[in-house]
Amino acid sequence: MTTKVTRAVGVDIGGTGIKGALVDLEAGGLLSERVKVPTPHGAEPDDVLAAVRVVLATLGVTDADIPLGVAFPAIVKHGKTLSAANVADTWIGFDAEHFFEQGLGREIHFANDADVAGVAEARFGAARNVEGLVLLTTLGTGIGSAMLHNGQLIPNSELGHLPRPNRSTDFEAWAAYSVVEREELSWKKWAHRLQEYYSYLEFLLSPDLFIVGGGISKSADQYLPLLELRTPIVPAVHRNNAGIIGAAALAVA
Ligand code: BGC
Numbered sequence: 001m002t003t004k005v006t007r008a009v010g011v012d013i014g015g016t017g018i019k020g021a022l023v024d025l026e027a028g029g030l031l032s033e034r035v036k037v038p039t040p041h042g043a044e045p046d047d048v049l050a051a052v053r054v055v056l057a058t059l060g061v062t063d064a065d066i067p068l069g070v071a072f073p074a075i076v077k078h079g080k081t082l083s084a085a086n087v088a089d090t091w092i093g094f095d096a097e098h099f100f101e102q103g104l105g106r107e108i109h110f111a112n113d114a115d116v117a118g119v120a121e122a123r124f125g126a127a128r129n130v131e132g133l134v135l136l137t138t139l140g141t142g143i144g145s146a147m148l149h150n151g152q153l154i155p156n157s158e159l160g161h162l163p164r165p166n167r168s169t170d171f172e173a174w175a176a177y178s179v180v181e182r183e184e185l186s187w188k189k190w191a192h193r194l195q196e197y198y199s200y201l202e203f204l205l206s207p208d209l210f211i212v213g214g215g216i217s218k219s220a221d222q223y224l225p226l227l228e229l230r231t232p233i234v235p236a237v238h239r240n241n242a243g244i245i246g247a248a249a250l251a252v253a
Helices: 045-059 096-104 113-124 177-183 187-205 215-222 239-251
Strands: 007-013 017-024 035-038 068-072 109-112 133-139 143-149 152-154 209-213 233-235
Touching: 007 045, 007 113, 007 239, 017 045, 017 239, 035 045, 045 096, 068 096, 068 113, 068 239, 096 109, 109 113, 109 239, 113 133, 113 143, 113 152, 113 209, 113 239, 133 187, 177 215, 209 215, 209 239, 215 233, 215 239
Parallel strands: 007 068, 068 109, 133 209, 209 233
Antiparallel strands: 007 017, 017 035, 133 143, 143 152
């Protein structure tokens, strides 16, 4: 008889912070405190691995008995990271899943950070039982995206890197929350940029629902009401914990 796995650890590696917690896979919530350390400057693989070790040691979950999911801010295909927008270029074409497994001495499940947030919201949050196309975007250091169709993830969509029509930058470089901090934009000015971004996504993909994740989703009432879209737009139920919860959930999928 096999026993059902009801707990797993999720680690969400971001451009600014690395967060982790023990997750209840039935309720879709955190069972432990949320541990966060800064992403090491330059985000080279060895330094990121050392930081992940600190998160696991602080959580007291260094043994391999509890499944571990790790989310990363890059395209992830067959365990390899294929891009590096907010981490060191070393990650491009890097066998990251194998690297973490060797370094941590255990198996892990490895996926894109926005994709796992999408999985968390599909199982336990705003995308649950939603039919059609759901686009989750994370607004943080970068802009990540998860595309879900009838609850099924279409991975590595990278919609933050869509080029702005007739401009030289992509949307991430112009509308991510890190840009708001850097340029000290007001909510209104940021909402203006988000309006352009979400209108463009709406035109291209005709989604049924937008979900906004990332750390700043906790202040959604400051900027989401300023947007005028045909598509409903809501904050992620699990806010910035969606990445941790989704990473953990995928570890036992
Ligand atoms: C990366 C994505 C990631 C997003 C959020 C982007 O720059 O290309 O893979 O999901 O940042 O971290």
